[in-house]
Amino acid sequence: MKIAFFSAQKYERPFFEQSLTGFSNIAITYFEQSLSMHTAVLAKEFDTVCVFVNDSVDKAVIDQLAIFGVNTILLRCAGFNNVDLAAAKQHGMRVLRVPAYSPEAVAEHCIALMLTLSRKTHKAYNRVREDNFDLNGLLGFNLHNKTVGIIGCGKIGQALCNILTGFGAHILVCDPNAQAGNYTITDLNxxxxxSDIISLHCPLNEHTHHLIDDDAFAAMKTGVMLINTSRGALVNSKACIKALKSQKLGYLGLDVYEQESELFFKNHSDDINQDDIFSRLVSFKNVLITGHQGFFTQEALTEIANITLQNAFEVTQGNSLTNEVL
Known part of the structure; x- marks a missing residue:
């Protein structure tokens, strides 16, 4: 198998190269470019593409890949909302993903966002570096006894529930597939x-797109904290800005963003940001944004590499495909 590896980052190559030593029949060529109609030509002479969350694998791209003879799409992530599955099926392409690499990695990042926002440690860090030890403006609140609502309770949601139980939080879960656990299952409204804190952990699809909109914010408590480490388009960014301005939304922690494909995973420090919505979001003092790094731990990258290459190996062997989406 010859894999065209798109959106390659230098931090992930060592993990894939280490894992690759166990698969002599697989070769990887790394491309820093993200997959799109403009870059699909790079997949010529390859039978497989390996993509990440912000690569474009829509119908036009898949049609082009099929012309080049690509027959397999390997996702090195859990979500597959960026893949046109109908187009892939039409061309007989196999689509495989990494369903669970390290749920704890993302769940722990959620907690980091919650605690940073609630205790204002990012602001305290900057003050102390300037010899300012004034506590005014740094008043926080406990997670203990707070009600935390988790929308989507798959592996990451379950891991977050386990951590929050240790904090003594009261946990509400909204998920049609939720099983009984250390939480109360309830409806979305x-x-x-x-909830005092709401954390999103559901997939992005036609039912969940802009799940958090004006109506959702109107139903929330005043001063609520919202955390999103799932997919950016679960939240309507314009509605979010309105909720921040009215102070309905008291704290916002994002590891994902609706239009992140134009921003994240790249260094734009010398550029003028053209995204007015993102610029407005980061201007609020009660907003904390990280660049889709919830997955970014040694353990998670090791699992992503191992499972992605195991998926590839199963294809080469004609075995049943453990993590097949299509």
Whole structure:
């Protein structure tokens, strides 16, 4: 198998090269470019593409890949909302993903966002570096006894529930597939109205696009904290700005963003940001944004590399495909 590896980052290559030593029949060529109609030509002479969350794998791209003879799409992530599955099926392409690399990595990042926002440690860090030890403006709140609503309770949601139980939080879960656990299963409206903190962990699809909109914010408590480490388009960014301005939304922690494909995973420090919505979001003092790094731990990258290459190996062997999406 010859893999065209798109959106390659220097931090992930060592993990894939280490894992690759166990697969002699697989070769990888790394491309820093993200996959799109403009870069699909790089996949010529390859039978497989390996893509990440912000690569474009829509119908036009898939049609072009099929012309080049690509027959397999390997996702090195859990979500597959960026892949046109109908187009892939039309061309008989196999699509495989990494369903669970390290749920704890993302869940722990959620906690980091919650604690940083609630205790204002990022502001305290900057003050102390300037010899300013004034505590005014740094008043926080406990997670203990707070009601935390989790929308989507798959592996990451479950891991977050386990951590929050240790904090002594009251946990509400909204997920049609949720099983009984250390939380209360409820409907979306009840979760929105009762939660002090809301964390999103559901996939992005036609049912969840802009799940958090003007109506959702209207139902929430005043001063609520919202955390999103799942997919950016779960939240309507313009509605989010309105909620921040009205102070309905008291704290916002984002590891993902609706239009992140134009921003994240690249260094734009010498550029003028053309995204007015993103610029407005980062201007609020009660907003904390990280650049899609919730997955970014040694353990998670090791698992992503191992599972992605195991997926590739199963294809080469004609075995049943453990992590097949299509």
């Amino acid at each position: 009840t979760l929105l109205t009762q």
